[in-house]
Amino acid sequence: MLLERRVAIVTGAGRGIGRAIAKRFAAEGASVALAARTAAETGAVAEEIRGAGGKAATVTADVAQTEDCERIVKAARDAFGAVHILVNNAGIYGPVRPIEKISLQEWDEVMAVNLRGAFQLAALVLPHMYGQKSGVILNIVSVAAKAAYQWSGAYSASKAGLIGLTHTLAAEGARKGVRANAIAPGPVLETDMSEKLRGELAKFRRGDSSAIGAQMAEGTLQGRPQTTDEIASAALFLASDLASAITGQTVNVDGGIVFY
Ligand SMILES: NC(=O)c1ccc[n+]([C@@H]2O[C@H](COP(=O)([O-])OP(=O)(O)OC[C@H]3O[C@@H](n4cnc5c(N)ncnc54)[C@H](OP(=O)(O)O)[C@@H]3O)[C@@H](O)[C@H]2O)c1
Structure with missing residues (x-):
């Protein structure tokens, strides 16, 4: 198993891509802390994981809220004693409108969930990861950060920002045992x-x-x-020691849309 004795936090793990990543990590031996706002969804995923013989804990939290991010990290440590992997997957698309029709409030909301939440969670887990001299941070971005689409101003900017954050995380963590990468799914x-x-x-x-x-x-x-399982396969590879020399990269899992 590729993730034995590892503890992973997966945000947005109640459905979609986050659910697939959480289930795949658990199947590979990780203990997984599942975070999202809808308790019924994270609870159902935790049941699926436990039913298959895996280990899961849940925390009902909004990554846009400072205290909730703190609770996510605390819940993972309380349940499993450490954090080795953080997957910043929670995300919203926000307004599907031209730039001039997006309000400041809408812009701020997208940034708070997609970018600030990821930043805060990374800042919270890094001291532990540096202390144990190992850790992996995976940020789920999007081809929308690289290609040019209409009506995705806040979303695309938040995901491009998250790629920038990934670079800094990689640079700061590289000599301290921490790798940081991003995955850019297509549709x-x-x-x-x-x-x-x-x-x-x-x-x-x-x-x-x-x-x-x-x-x-x-x-x-x-x-x-692409399927949620295909994104989870890339996440498993990047989170595991198979990717021990890969850091600061954005892996496009898009069936061939962008090429850099
Ligand atoms: N689907 C695609 O085509 C695609 C393509 C490229 C990138 N992505 C990225 O992949 C990630 C997952 O997307 P998905 O398609 O799986 O979406 P989804 O099915 O809507 O799932 C999103 C997950 O994030 C959680 N979430 C949303 N806002 C949150 C918040 N403020 N705090 C905590 N959790 C929150 C949701 O749960 P609650 O609502 O219960 O909180 C849910 O569990 C996102 O970052 C998205 O941008 C998706």
Whole structure:
């Protein structure tokens, strides 16, 4: 097993990509602390993990709230005694509108969840990771940080910011046993976020949401969406010792959309 005796925090672990990562990590031996705002969803994922013989704890928390981030790290340490892996996966798309129609409040909300929460959680776990001379931080970003799409101003900027943060985390942690990388998924059509996004785009374009999904898939070299399990596979690789020389990178798991 690739993650035996490791403790991982996965934010946004109640559904979608975070759920797939949490389940994969647990199947590889990690004890996983699952964080999100909807207790019923994290509870259900924890049950799935325990049912399969794995170890899971849950914490109901909003990563945009300072005290909640503190509670997430405390819950993981209280339950499992350490933190070796942090996956900053919790995210929202925010307003699907042109820049001039995005309010400051909407902008701030997206930044607070997608970027500030990741920053705060990293800052909270780093002293422990430096102390134990090992740790991995994985930030889930998006091809939207690299490609140019309309109506994604706050989201794209938050994810590009998270790539910048990943570089600094890698630079500061490299000689202290801590690696930091990002994963940039393309269209993972099966998740709630993706479904909502397609609904919003359909309103804007006066089109049909399933046709928009088909267009998104067609925009990849492979001509198909990615699955949550495919994102989890990349996360497992980067979190494990198989990736021991990889830090500061953004791995595109997008079926071929962006090439840098
Ligand atoms: N799906 C895609 O096509 C795609 C593509 C590229 C990147 N991504 C990225 O992948 C990540 C996961 O997305 P997904 O598609 O799996 O979305 P999803 O199905 O909507 O899941 C998002 C998860 O994040 C949690 N979350 C949202 N806001 C939170 C907050 N303030 N505090 C704590 N947890 C919060 C949600 O739970 P609660 O609402 O209960 O808090 C949920 O568990 C996101 O960062 C997203 O930007 C997705």
